[in-house]
Amino acid sequence: MTTTAPPTPGVTGNILSSDTLGATNTAKAPFGTALVALGEGDPRIVGLTADLGKYTDINLFAERFPNRFFQMGMAEQNLIGTAAGLSRTGLIPFATTYCVFATRRAYDFIAIGAALGKANVKIVAGLPGLTTGYGGTHQGIEDLSLMRSIPGLVVIDPCDATEMAQATVAAAAHDGPVYLRLLRGAVPVVFDPATHRFAIGKARLVRPGTDALIIATGLMTARALESAQALAESGTSVAVLHVPTLKPFDREAVLELVARIPRVVVAENHMQSGGLASAVADCVVDHGLAVRLARIGIPDCFCESGSIPYLIRRYQMDVPSISAAVHRVLGNRP
């Protein structure tokens, strides 16, 4: 039985803002900035968008390299098809739109146009999960599920500005198709750029712990770290494994930790099914591990519109909900 909070008139927030949620340390347009830097050093880098240049930060690249940027209009199938064609002439195209449009409208073009032939196409997709207050039309809640199911496609969900920039560089260096979730605008800095090292296919233990394990991807890792910090203050030691690459999936890192700490919460800015939790469950089952597992993510529904703080409470993806899930897998009474 779900109860819906009564609407709060006038408190809708800025439904187009990114998910800074009051973060004080932010970096501006990490993807766009990283792409411009890549473009300076490599003439093969080109950009495309489907009428969302401004809203995906690729406008920075367009302004710096107008001849290497192709506005494709609102035509996502052709956005991906054209990007694949560009890649087949030796270029490295970065194509941007929103998650929903890339994955729902252009699925066949990603699967057959790009992935089947391993075309060197980078799809950078904005508004992942609940990072927009627009409703079901704009919230990319099942994109990871769709993209994970495409053979040979690399799927990345970065946590913060540091990782967004590093993943952009890694995507360019990888020879093959990549789907990269985009955090845009003023993006929180969680990881220190001086020490954090993103690598495709590598999970990273970002906080050690012994009692419970949170496996998180994307911006949920920031909330997982906050939850672990809060739980530590009340005497519970929680490890946090950050898994920014959904595919290829770092099974070894997951298995090693799960075997040691079989009380697991999986947190993702995505539906509870088809994304990170499913990937974790796959490898746990394949290896016959007995674990207690709770999922933080969007249930099987389209989400409402509203402010982001409202939405993440509504769908229990906030820090207190993660902490409550940790207590559940530990068998603690609420």
Next chain:
Amino acid sequence: MTTVAPPSAPAATPAITDATLRQIQARAKNLRRHVLHMAQVVGQGYVGQGLGISDLLAVLYFHRLRYDPQRLDWPDRDRFLLSIGHYSIGLYAALVEAGVHPASQRDTYGADGALFEMSGSELTPGFEVTGGSLGHGLGQAVGMALGMRLQGRPSWIYNLLSDGELQEGSTWEAAMSGAHYQLDRLVAFVDCNNQQADGAPRDVMRIEPVHEKWQAFGWHTQRINGNDCGAITAALAAADRTPGRPHVIILDTLMGKGVPLFERREKNHFIRVEPADWAEARRQLEEEHA
């Protein structure tokens, strides 16, 4: 039902000598021989499409395309993109005739584990893209034309679509962008053979007037007899003389062309042939004068 006459057929004067034309036609006949050979291996298939498109493929692979059969990845090559995967039998024929694949490869057409799949993909050498899921080719062609132009490379990009493929919305997304970017080294061929899986396009989903649609999208548009090698070369010559716009050459073709036994099949999208008919088909092809 009104038929729309092609408003601006190009001048019928062939841009090539009679000797060259005869060489192309001889190649087209060889392609048809390869098509019959492959179709007989499986006893059925897209023989009508392969025969119908042999003239275009002969013009492209033995007159027009700048490519090296010994070096398929030559970066400055012209590129032929087959949108319509079920026409692969025709492209296999061209690739065998060009020496990219040995003639023995024909015997594997449609066989388990073979390189010559019934609907081909880019995993087969000589295929630039994976067609078959219709509506992909033209967008990829737009990307290639943009990429080659950006790098100052001289290639032309050719895409073969089917009439039924015009029902795919992505085709028109690509058409819009080709004109927007003034890709004048991009040529789309639309094979109007008047057959799709569920029948004639006029019954399935009307696509005419094809000529006016492309013109409205800003393309240099010609409509010709797609089984006339001279007309195809002339249309390509007209494309050479028309800068600033992409080119579409609408081909009215006859499925099964060259083999009357197959030309007459009423439902010839996917032909099943009785074993005894193959000898007759080959006899008819050899009798047919180009």
